[in-house]
Amino acid sequence: MLEKNWSGTYVYGASRIHTPRTVDEVRDIVASGDRVRALGTRHSFSSLADSPGSLVDLRRIEPVPELDRDAMTVTVSAGVRYGELAAFLQGNGCALHNLGSLPHICVAGACATATHGSGDRNRCLAASVAGIEIVTGGGELVSASRVDSEFAGMVVALGALGIVTRVTLDIEPTYDVRQDSYVDLEWPALDEHLDAVMGSAYSVSMFTDWRERIDRVWLKTRLDGEPFEPPVDVFGARPQPPEQWATLISDDPNLTPRGGSPGPWSERLPHFRLDSTPSNGDEIQSEYFVDRRHAVEAIRAVREVGADLEPVLMIGELRTVAADTMWLSPAYGRDSLALHFTWRNDPREVTRAVAALEAALAPFDARPHWGKVFAIQGGSLARLYDRLDDFRALAERLDPSGQFRNAYVDRLVFGAG
């Protein structure tokens, strides 16, 4: 088949990709009993989405968004991309609580891996899922919502429970955001003021190559109609002069507007514009979540192995994610610092760098991002997730014949091999 993921770094082994137009067609595909898994917009960096049988891509199913202004929810087909949903919501005076760095990913694919943005009080995107419809083993269509006791295991599910066809998300009234960029935050200032820096806006991202200092601090400030003056400096980091907006992560035109101009949440919370290429493209990514209580030490530990990362590192990013209760969420039960690494597309060097990184972060029980590249194996992962046994039991109930299993899920969730 030779279909690849977004970055071209993984070739799917599945024999074919179905592109159904209706949920009934999805049910028929699953009812055949063959091994099958859902494929999102292919932005994960590993074999996670792959299937030893076939894949199902929902992009041809119409989104059909339904707003419920009393419940303040929107219900939409699961294959819709966040950017498209955001435009619909904004057009109707509504908003989501947060977005990831790219609006190109689909809702079900992003939620399946606990994709997140940043913000001390912002949980990952899956936390706003209030209900789902999912085609489970044998083709049964199951609905579940927050009132169900196992719902906390059903949204961040790595595609292992079935094919999510429709999702209901919490919404809120629309709001404006502005982005301000600062340069050169020195390590000692970060050590001393990390909480204050991360708390200085609704969503804060810091970029660094882990050498001299934090190169950029991006503050995404939620305006909510209040007058706002951006800080003169962020603990010594000074406003980035407009002529230096050429960035560390992408060509400038690919990015959402910075420089303080207010705009809708949908056009400021993501780093990248929907109509452009997110990030570099020829790259691999890794990311680890540590408890906020260990954030300063974890950052120090990564700096100490900076020389091991340097040959293959393009850029690092630090964000915060609020704790949630979803069984497989890397922020389960812990307010977290997320340490992200964009690598050059050099798998051998990435393997070396990831080994050094994981050794440095091991004392902090770092949980890897499910959709990115990591080396931690099933046994160690099991120790990091208290509810993994519950998730396995749920998977065995909803998928008794293992239709939605693949090598990744067998190894990392079921600890096989």
Ligand SMILES: Cc1cc2nc3c(=O)[nH]c(=O)nc-3n(C[C@H](O)[C@H](O)[C@H](O)COP(=O)(O)OP(=O)(O)OC[C@H]3O[C@@H](n4cnc5c(N)ncnc54)[C@H](O)[C@@H]3O)c2cc1C
């Ligand atoms: C440039 C770039 C920037 C990124 N930025 C961020 C970021 O800011 N924050 C972050 O946390 N991550 C980020 N990621 C990672 C990305 O958000 C995750 O890997 C996400 O899961 C990708 O979603 P997708 O739609 O491409 O799904 P895929 O990668 O195609 O699939 C991911 C998983 O979702 C499952 N899945 C997909 N659709 C369904 C469905 N309908 N039902 C059930 N399961 C389904 C698949 O089976 C698979 O297990 C980034 C990735 C890239 C390439």
